[in-house]
Amino acid sequence: MGEGMGAYMAYRVSTQTNMQFYKKSNFSVYRRFSDFLGLHDKLTEKYLRSGRIIPPAPEKSMIGSTKIKMSNQSDQGASADFIERRRAALERFINRTANHPILRVDPDFRDFLESELELPKATNTSALSGAGVIRLFNKVGETVNKITYKMDESDSWFEEKVQQVENLDAQLKNMLTRVEALVYQRRELSQCTASFGKSVAMLSNCDEHNSLSRALSQLAEVEEKVEHVYAEQCIADFGILCELLKDYVALVGAIKDVFHERVKVYQNWQHAQVVLNKKREAKAKFEIMGRTDKINQANDEVVEWESKVERGQEEFENISRMIKKELERFELVRIQEFKVTLINYIESLMQNQQQLIQIWESFLPEAKAIA
Structure with missing residues (x-):
């Protein structure tokens, strides 16, 4: 939608459900990529502190997005591949969230799937925004804290799991x-x-x-x-x-x-x-x-x-x-x-x-x- 550097991609999100708190059993809405990132941020803010594992949203690719906005006819194939990969990644993110017994009943998630109104623009998802810069510094601080602080672990289950997760990651x-x-x-x-x-x-x-x-x-x-x-x-x-x-x-x-x-x-x-x-x-x-x-x-x-x-x-x-x-x-x-x-x-x-x-x-x- 739009033209040039002001253009953006809107994705159709279709839902089929038998849950009673939705108004319909079949419905669709259109969401921007920033809406998906905004949803992830809201869920993280609500549930991370309680120990919930929040399905990660796809990372923002400034290079890929810029290429799409500036692409000409000869670049359509590469742009289509990028869009399809991002669409599939967003679909997996939504499906993983919907499969979580707690996250799928969250009001923000339900609004994301059902509300026909345009969601408030999630400005803090922009990498170049003030909130984005602050978030970057916070991540750096968190990383330093992870490295410098060592917890005296008294639970052998966690001691074992932390090592297992590190090995799995590698x-x-x-x-x-x-x-x-x-x-x-x-x-x-x-x-x-x-x-x-x-x-x-x-x-x-x-x-x-x-x-x-x-x-x-x-x-x-x-x-x-x-x-x-x-x-x-x-x-x-x-x-x-x-x-x-x-x-x-x-x-x-x-x-x-x-x-x-x-x-x-x-x-x-x-x-x-x-x-x-x-x-x-x-x-x-x-x-x-x-x-x-x-x-x-x-x-x-x-x-x-x-x-x-x-x-x-x-x-x-x-x-x-x-x-x-x-x-x-x-x-x-x-x-x-x-x-x-x-x-x-x-x-x-x-x-x-x-x-x-x-x-x-x-x-x-x-x-x-x-x-």
Whole structure:
């Protein structure tokens, strides 16, 4: 919608549901990319502190967006690929959110799916906005805090899980790198096959031997078909495997976020305990000195910080329980998603191999007919 640098893409979000709190069972709305990011920010603000794993939204790509806005007719293919990849990523984000038993009933999520009104523009999602710059500095501060603060872990479950998540993160990133290399190699193979086919076609045109010329011409057509099969497999490598791995690298990042949130809650609890100890010491000094004018105030402060310590401990225990519950759900979903994805990928490989066999079998009689 719009023109030039002011243009933006609107995505149609269609919903089919049997939940009673929606007005209809089938409905559609149009949402901007920034609306998806705004929804993610709202859900994170509400639920991260309680230990919920928030499905990550696709990252904003300024380069990709700018290319679409400035693209001409010759760039339409690349723009269409970018739009389709982003659409698929947004769809996975919404579906993962809708599959979460708590997030799917959130009022902001329901408004996102159902409200026919245009949502308020989420200005803080812009990378160049003031809020975006502040968010960047906050992330830097959070990263420094993650590195510098070490929590004395008393729960062996968390100690084990943190290490497991770190290992999973490393292996997913390693596999993603390998699959991206595979996609690149298949794309190269497809392009080389196309070049080879053109060379064979040119050779067939200048060969005076009729049966050989005919066979070479058929081989050129075969190579063109093979090139299409390789291109389809390249798309499957990227669309099925690569995108799933990217999603799970981001999901593991979301798990790390809730782990860090638990550490922050622990920090607040321990800080309250330190302050409480100081308040008790101050109260004891006033009692020894007989400062009756200070004792009442000191006592009130002790009571106040005792309450904060209790709330801090309760919050820490609550977020610990919630993270365990969320990770249990994450593992069940992860296993199922990887199972479905691997089956789809294997089926695509088998289908493409069968196509290649049929293509070469159809050419074999022509090759044998060379006389």
